Amino acid sequence: MQCGPTDTPDIDLEYLREKYRQEAEKRHRKEGFAQYIEMKGEYQEYFEFDPYSPPPPREPVSDEIDVVMLGGGFAGLNVAGRLKEAGVDNIRIIDRGGDFGGTWYWNRYPGVQCDVESYSYLPLLEEMEYMPKDRYSYGPEIFEYCQKIGRHFGLYEHALFGTLITSLRWDDDIKRWRVGTNQGDDIRARFVVMAPGPLNRPKLPGVPGIQDYKGHSFHTMRWDYDYTGGDWLNPVLDRLGDKRIGIIGTGATAIQCVPPLGKYAKHLTVFQRTPSYIDNRGNQPTDPEWARSLQPGWQNERMHNFHLGINDVYERDTVDLICDGWSEVNRNIQARREQDGWPELTMEQFMELREEEDAKAMERIRKRADDTVKDPETAEMLKPWYRFLCKRPCFNDDYLPTFNLPNVDLVDVSDARGIERITEIGIVANGVEHELDCIIYASGFESTTDLRRRYGIDTIEGRDGLSLYDHWSEGFRTLHGMSVHNFPNLLFTGWLQGGVSGSTTLMYDQQGRHIAYLVSEAMAREARTVEPSAEGEADWVKTIKENLLIDKQFWEGCTPGYNNNEGLEVERYTIFGEPYGPGYDAFDDLIREWRDEGGMAGMELGE
Numbered sequence: 001m002q003c004g005p006t007d008t009p010d011i012d013l014e015y016l017r018e019k020y021r022q023e024a025e026k027r028h029r030k031e032g033f034a035q036y037i038e039m040k041g042e043y044q045e046y047f048e049f050d051p052y053s054p055p056p057p058r059e060p061v062s063d064e065i066d067v068v069m070l071g072g073g074f075a076g077l078n079v080a081g082r083l084k085e086a087g088v089d090n091i092r093i094i095d096r097g098g099d100f101g102g103t104w105y106w107n108r109y110p111g112v113q114c115d116v117e118s119y120s121y122l123p124l125l126e127e128m129e130y131m132p133k134d135r136y137s138y139g140p141e142i143f144e145y146c147q148k149i150g151r152h153f154g155l156y157e158h159a160l161f162g163t164l165i166t167s168l169r170w171d172d173d174i175k176r177w178r179v180g181t182n183q184g185d186d187i188r189a190r191f192v193v194m195a196p197g198p199l200n201r202p203k204l205p206g207v208p209g210i211q212d213y214k215g216h217s218f219h220t221m222r223w224d225y226d227y228t229g230g231d232w233l234n235p236v237l238d239r240l241g242d243k244r245i246g247i248i249g250t251g252a253t254a255i256q257c258v259p260p261l262g263k264y265a266k267h268l269t270v271f272q273r274t275p276s277y278i279d280n281r282g283n284q285p286t287d288p289e290w291a292r293s294l295q296p297g298w299q300n301e302r303m304h305n306f307h308l309g310i311n312d313v314y315e316r317d318t319v320d321l322i323c324d325g326w327s328e329v330n331r332n333i334q335a336r337r338e339q340d341g342w343p344e345l346t347m348e349q350f351m352e353l354r355e356e357e358d359a360k361a362m363e364r365i366r367k368r369a370d371d372t373v374k375d376p377e378t379a380e381m382l383k384p385w386y387r388f389l390c391k392r393p394c395f396n397d398d399y400l401p402t403f404n405l406p407n408v409d410l411v412d413v414s415d416a417r418g419i420e421r422i423t424e425i426g427i428v429a430n431g432v433e434h435e436l437d438c439i440i441y442a443s444g445f446e447s448t449t450d451l452r453r454r455y456g457i458d459t460i461e462g463r464d465g466l467s468l469y470d471h472w473s474e475g476f477r478t479l480h481g482m483s484v485h486n487f488p489n490l491l492f493t494g495w496l497q498g499g500v501s502g503s504t505t506l507m508y509d510q511q512g513r514h515i516a517y518l519v520s521e522a523m524a525r526e527a528r529t530v531e532p533s534a535e536g537e538a539d540w541v542k543t544i545k546e547n548l549l550i551d552k553q554f555w556e557g558c559t560p561g562y563n564n565n566e567g568l569e570v571e572r573y574t575i576f577g578e579p580y581g582p583g584y585d586a587f588d589d590l591i592r593e594w595r596d597e598g599g600m601a602g603m604e605l606g607e
């Protein structure tokens with residue numbers, strides 16, 4: 001059944017355009033990502049600390065491996081599974097965590113949940129014969145599901161947990177990567193697959209005095225249940241009854257952990273720089289009858305449908321299977337065009353229509369704040385003034401009502417572009433010092449910062465000691481976003497120069513298949529190296545540049561954040577890297593045909 005359009009209020013577009021411009025401008029900081037503290041050096045220990053299930057100490061290993069995977073989250077699991085299917089068995093999955101899961105291993109804060117419906121987000125559901133318990137899964141179930149994938153493909157025996165890769169050097173004499181780790185291992189790998197995920201390294205706000213604070217503090221990615229009480233299966237934070245808590249940040253993480261903090265803390269102060277889009281959640285247990293009715297191939301169709309809803313345009317006959325806030329704008333555009341008899345639209349007309357429906361959807365969200373939050377001043381502060389998808393939309397039934405509790409305060413720090421400083425006893429914001437027993441950093445991740453920061457590996461050296469960071473100093477240079485000239489046998493997942501989908505697990509599935517093909521083909525052809533030729537790489541970069549699909553005007557108009565390079569040089573860096581213009585599906589066809597053709601065009605195979 002087709003789901004109908006969502007009711008949205010009227011808007012004054014001219015007013016909104018100007019208001020959005022002002023709100024973006026007042027938040028711009030010329031230092032961009034440099035405003036954040038990287039968790040290395042004196043902060044490295046904070047990053048390496050594992051409060052959950054650190055593996056016991058072990059002796060260094062010396063190993064010759066066919067494929068090393070950097071990361072055991074959904075990206076690494078996907079590639080590893082496909083490799084095993086292709087008969088590549090001598091693999092190692094190296095992960096800093098004590099288990100598989102990646103972001104779902106580390107993020108155990110109270111309330112952790114996926115904002116994308118589970119039937120589209122959790123990969124491999126049909127293969128795994130698994131049906132999520134709820135429409136929107138909670139963290140513990142997703143983590144367990146990652147473990148299940150690990151068991152399904154027999155990956156545990158290949159895992160090296162609690163291990164951080166610290167250097168990658170190509171050794172041309174042995175035609176292998178020398179993989180250095182923080183455990184002193186000596187691993188010589190034929191192939192290395194980079195699967196770190198976009199949320200692997202937390203970051204901190206670079207405010208003066210952060211080291212002076214004498215109270216307790218932690219990042220949401222290292223939730224300290226010893227301090228708060230409870231655990232992620234039972235988030236009863238019963239040790240906070242006499243504690244004054246401050247939380248910095250109001251992104252997707254904070255939106256989920258603020259309600260339990262508000263419920264249990266003696267006092268909670270939420271420091272907000274940019275409010276999030278907050279729609280209702282309305283989670284439901286999975287209907288067993290619906291689950292039984294699904295036909296083979298249903299998940300791929302659904303993942304694609306989610307992708308269409310956020311990254312593409314609905315045709316007249318597109319059926320919105322997801323039907324939540326993610327697809328609202330496309331759904332409403334479709335309904336309006338239908339009402340008008342589906343007229344032909346120029347690109348310009350379509351973009352105008354899109355802007356209008358976007359503005360209406362955002363107005364509906366702002367109205368929710370008025371309807372839910374009793375204090376009008378607080379409600380006003382909670383309204384997001386930017387276009388849909390400038391920041392990640394959030395869905396939570398309890399976040400806005402939390403601000404009706406007498407023990408919860410919201411402090412808007414947008415005028416000062418953030419909190420001012422941290423002192424021995426608390427946080428200074430807008431000239432006022434807030435005394436706190438504990439500061440929680442919900443300050444996000446190195447998701448689109450400089451690549452060296454994101455990978456957290458200073459040395460990635462290909463042939464003749466060429467640094468990957470130097471090779472990419474003027475922008476990415478790859479073939480299909482997955483391999484790089486002069487970096488033989490080094491393969492990449494993530495958003496670089498490929499077919500972009502906001503549905504990360506769909507993209508990992510695509511990349512897992514392609515990478516498994518590259519590795520298994522190279523091995524079958526008894527090639528010791530596989531890499532793009534200089535021309536192959538240059539041709540792909542040209543293809544990307546000629547078709548580049550980055551909506552500069554859109555990103556420039558957004559409030560700053562990790563999605564748009566903090567509002568600076570937006571055309572060069574967005575969260576999606578440099579997407580292949582014709583889109584995800586066109587890219588999927590392109591690499592499928594490339595594989596079917598069998599000639600490995602643009603690649604060189606070496607003895």
Ligand code: NDP
Pocket residue numbers: 027113114115116199205206207248249250251252253254256271272273274392413417418419442443444445560561562
């Ligand atoms: P974000 O980067 O989204 O949020 C960081 C927050 O810290 C922002 O609100 C930011 O404000 C604020 N901040 C940073 N510096 C300062 C400062 N100096 N003063 C005051 N505030 C500051 O991180 P999250 O961990 O919330 O989310 C990251 C991503 O993780 C999400 O976008 C999503 O992809 C994923 N995620 C997904 C979830 C899901 O599916 N439900 C749940 C949680 C996370 P500003 O916005 O102004 O920069």
